[in-house]
Amino acid sequence: MNKSLFVFAFSVALCSSPATWAAPRVVALLPSSGDNVDPTILRATRDILKEHLQRSGAYTVLEPSGAPTAEEPTPAQAAKQASTLGAEQAITLRLIHFGTSARVRLTAISASTGQVVYWDSIVITGGPEELDPVIQRLVHAMQIGKPVRDSAEIDTVTEKEGNNLTRRTANKSFGVHLFTYLPLNTPGDSFAPLPGGGLFWLYDARSWMADIAVDGGGANDTGIFDVALGGYYPLLREDFAPYIGGVVRWAYLSFGGHGASGIMLQPTAGVLLGRLSSVQLRGEVGYFFDLFGEHEKVPADQVGVVPPGSTPKHYSHGFVLSVGIGF
Numbered sequence: 001m002n003k004s005l006f007v008f009a010f011s012v013a014l015c016s017s018p019a020t021w022a023a024p025r026v027v028a029l030l031p032s033s034g035d036n037v038d039p040t041i042l043r044a045t046r047d048i049l050k051e052h053l054q055r056s057g058a059y060t061v062l063e064p065s066g067a068p069t070a071e072e073p074t075p076a077q078a079a080k081q082a083s084t085l086g087a088e089q090a091i092t093l094r095l096i097h098f099g100t101s102a103r104v105r106l107t108a109i110s111a112s113t114g115q116v117v118y119w120d121s122i123v124i125t126g127g128p129e130e131l132d133p134v135i136q137r138l139v140h141a142m143q144i145g146k147p148v149r150d151s152a153e154i155d156t157v158t159e160k161e162g163n164n165l166t167r168r169t170a171n172k173s174f175g176v177h178l179f180t181y182l183p184l185n186t187p188g189d190s191f192a193p194l195p196g197g198g199l200f201w202l203y204d205a206r207s208w209m210a211d212i213a214v215d216g217g218g219a220n221d222t223g224i225f226d227v228a229l230g231g232y233y234p235l236l237r238e239d240f241a242p243y244i245g246g247v248v249r250w251a252y253l254s255f256g257g258h259g260a261s262g263i264m265l266q267p268t269a270g271v272l273l274g275r276l277s278s279v280q281l282r283g284e285v286g287y288f289f290d291l292f293g294e295h296e297k298v299p300a301d302q303v304g305v306v307p308p309g310s311t312p313k314h315y316s317h318g319f320v321l322s323v324g325i326g327f
Contacts, residue, residue, distance in 0.1 A: 024060040027053065027089045028082035028111070030073060031066040034095035037102070041128055042068035042095065048132055049093050049106075052139040062087050075109045075116055082111035089117065093135070101125045106138040120148040171204040173280055177324025179215065181224065181288070187296040187314040188256020194222045202282075202326055204275065208233055209243065218254075226251035230268065234275075241272045247286065255294060255316050262292025266320060280326040289317045 029050055032042040046068075053059040062085045072094045073081070082090035090109045095102055105121035120141055124130040137156035141148040181194040196217015203210050213228040232245030245268050252261040270284035293313035298306045 024058055025089065026060045026062065026087045027091050027108070028062045028064055028078075028085045028087035029053065029091045030064060030078055030081060031068050032093045032095065033069045033072040034097070035070065036097040037095045039068045041131075044128075045093055045095065045104075045131055045135065048135050049091070049139070052136045053091070056139055056143050058143050076114045078107075078109045079111050079114035082109070087111055104131065104134050104138065106135075106142060108142060118142050118145070122148050168205065170206075173202045173204075173326035175200050175202065175280070175282070175324050175326030177213070177282065177322050179217070179320060179322035181217075181318060181320055183255050183288075183316045183318040185314050185318075186255035186257070186316050187294050187312070188222070192220060192222055192256065194224060194253075194255070195219055196224060200324060200326070202280075206237070209245075209272075222253075222255055223259075224251055224253040226253075226264070232268070232270070234272070239274060239276045241275045242270070243272060244269050249288075253290075253294070255314070257294040257296050257314065258311075260290075260292050260294040262290065265289050265291065268320075278327065282322075282324040282326065284320075284322045284324075286320040286322075287317065288320050290315050 029046065032046045032049075034042050046063075050061050050063065053061050064081050064085060072092060073090075078090035078092055082088070088111055090111060092107045092109070094105045094107075096105075101123055103121050103123050105119065107116060108118040109115070110117050120138060122134055122138065124134050133156045137151060137153070138148055140153065140156070141151035144151060176197065176199055178197045179195070181196075182191075183194065184191070186192070194217060196215055198213050198215030198217075200211050200213040209232040211228075211230045211232075213230070214226075215228065216223075216225045218224065226249040228247050228249040230245060230247040232243040234241040234243045236242060247264075247266040247268055249264040249266065250261070251264050252259065254260075266286040266288040268284055268286035270282060272280055272282055274280040293315045295309060295313050296311040298311055
């Protein structure tokens with residue numbers, strides 16, 4: 001292809017791209033306003049805002065004369081100034097300083113209707129040095145028409161956003177509980193409840209609760225030792241709080257067989273009395289499911305003949321009842 005023809009075709013394609021179709025919008029950048037902010041900083045923010053508006057390539061900036069003010073112009077006043085200059089929109093910037101933070105608000109107002117066509121704000125905690133990236137981010141958000149919270153770029157994340165979120169402190173209690181397993185489908189000859197007790201640590205995060213427990217118990221030829229993790233959803237936010245949830249246990253148990261270990265799952269419902277007190281009572285009912293099986297014992301007359309692992313395996317399940325007190 002002829003070189004001049006190639007250059008011509010490239011120029012036509014470039015000039016036909018969507019980025020060149022929209023001419024820069026003419027805007028009137030009014031003096032910044034603010035509460036509890038030094039006028040020098042307000043003048044600087046106007047210059048910074050002008051630079052970022054022009055750097056974006058989407059705006060042609062006109063500057064009416066005037067000094068920084070404490071009062072922000074009304075939309076009607078801003079539209080009148082923009083219309084006098086022949087601008088399409090008026091742009092205002094306002095800073096509100098409080099304590100160790102400041103909120104920066106950018107507003108765009110239609111010169112023809114006096115209506116606000118865009119506004120958003122952001123809080124900064126890092127001092128005046130954060131104004132440059134924050135204003136850049138506000139301009140970018142206005143240009144793409146998105147909320148400022150969704151328009152952060154690598155170099156416009158504020159110090160506040162970079163900090164870890166403040167965590168709420170969960171209420172904690174330590175307690176003891178007593179329980180009884182009522183197992184079904186056991187390898188033993190008959191149904192045998194399995195009583196026991198243990199320690200628990202309950203954490204109450206208001207909208208949900210969790211606990212850790214260590215338990216042990218037994219009777220006759222049955223026994224259990226387990227470590228449990230539970231998660232619960234309280235149905236009320238009062239001192240008397242019913243809840244539902246579930247428990248996952250790693251357990252070693254013997255329900256009359258050779259004994260086995262593994263994971264147990266337990267849907268649970270309960271009540272917590274004294275949730276707002278330093279002393280709490282808990283009552284629970286759950287239904288457990290073993291995810292592992294326990295082999296039956298080898299009959300006495302077949303010991304040494306039948307391998308222990310060849311006897312029938314039972315996957316037990318059943319109710320668990322418990323009561324506890326926490327401090």
